[in-house]
Amino acid sequence: MYATRSTIKLKPINEYGVAKVLDSGHPNFKTGDLVCVLLDGKSIA
Structure with missing residues (x-):
């Protein structure tokens, strides 16, 4: 299986x-x- 943007839930990065x-x-x-x-x-994006 290939991971694509539609298969991975994206989360903001905290720094x-x-x-x-x-x-x-x-x-x-x-x-x-x-x-x-x-x-x-x-807040950055």
Whole structure:
């Protein structure tokens, strides 16, 4: 059997990221803070 787009249920890819704040004008984020984020494929596509 060949897998084709119609035979495989496609799901968004979730990604995690970590970054260091270099500069911020936001009171909750200061320079040097580490932040993490969850990106889901639905919001990017």
